[in-house]
Amino acid sequence: MPRTCFILNPNAGPNRRHDLPALIARHFGGAGGPDYAVRPTQHAGHAVELAREAAQEGFRVVAAVGGDGTINEVGRGLLGTAAALGIVPQGSGNGLARHLQVPLSVPAALRRLRAPTFSRIDVGHINGKPFFCTAGLGFDAHVSQHFALAGTRGLLTYVRVALLEYRRFRPVAVQARFDSRPGLLETDCYVLTFANASQYGNNAFIAPQADLRDGLLDACLIDALPAVRAVRVSLGMALGNLPATKAADYYQFKQAHVTAAAPLGYHADGDYLGHATKFDVSLSPAALEVAV
Known part of the structure; x- marks a missing residue:
């Protein structure tokens, strides 16, 4: 022991x-x-x-x-x-x-x-802040900000906050550069998640292909979330097959740089970190030992 x-x-x-x-x-x-x-x-x-x-x-x-x-x-x-x-x-x-x-x-x-059993896992960084599960910009960070102020915890509170804020949040134009693909990606950002692990929590799989030990981060981009796509995304996350729904785009990378046209909220492992317009995301392979 x-x-x-x-x-x-x-x-x-x-x-x-x-x-x-x-x-x-x-x-x-x-x-x-x-x-x-x-x-x-x-x-x-x-x-x-x-x-x-x-x-x-x-x-x-x-x-x-x-x-x-x-x-x-x-x-x-x-x-x-x-x-x-x-x-x-x-x-x-x-x-x-x-x-x-x-x-x-x-x-x-x-x-x-x-x-x-002892093994090592990768560690992500967003604007210098380490994360082990997920980090991201946009709606998920917006929900994290309001969830922290909700007064109660748990899945039901999170769902209630997400449904309420869904009607208020609007996407922001961003430019993103990933080291794994040529050129600049110009798009709208409703959600841009950087996944080291496969899920947010509660078996909501935002990047089911993500692997803590593969030396890569998985980016999940959703540029807009109208009601029909929101249903597809929710079901895809619950069933673990979001990539197959074609409701999100995915990129694997080691380093990324994102610039937003207006300040966007961001989080690391569900903790809201504030708003910014520039985001540097990177990976440190096998940087933390875990005992599980």
């Missing part, structure tokens, strides 16, 4: 019925000690600091207990260290956990972490 530090976000997820410290103690050996530690976060960004400290203390695994936002913070803290990222899913969507086939049951995830 690797020496493990659990970084616990007490506010993650739509429900918090588990006594997580007690469950961790049951699976990792009593009331603490040298083999494991539990450290709760106190504010946004705290998990980055806690993860970096745990790596410096020699913990072999630093496990994020939370959703994709918590996982992003812990993963950022571990970049360039000898510690591996573990995951105990407690989020609203759990996109990276689902892609890595981490059990969504907390006890099952803890049992898996007692004897994990």
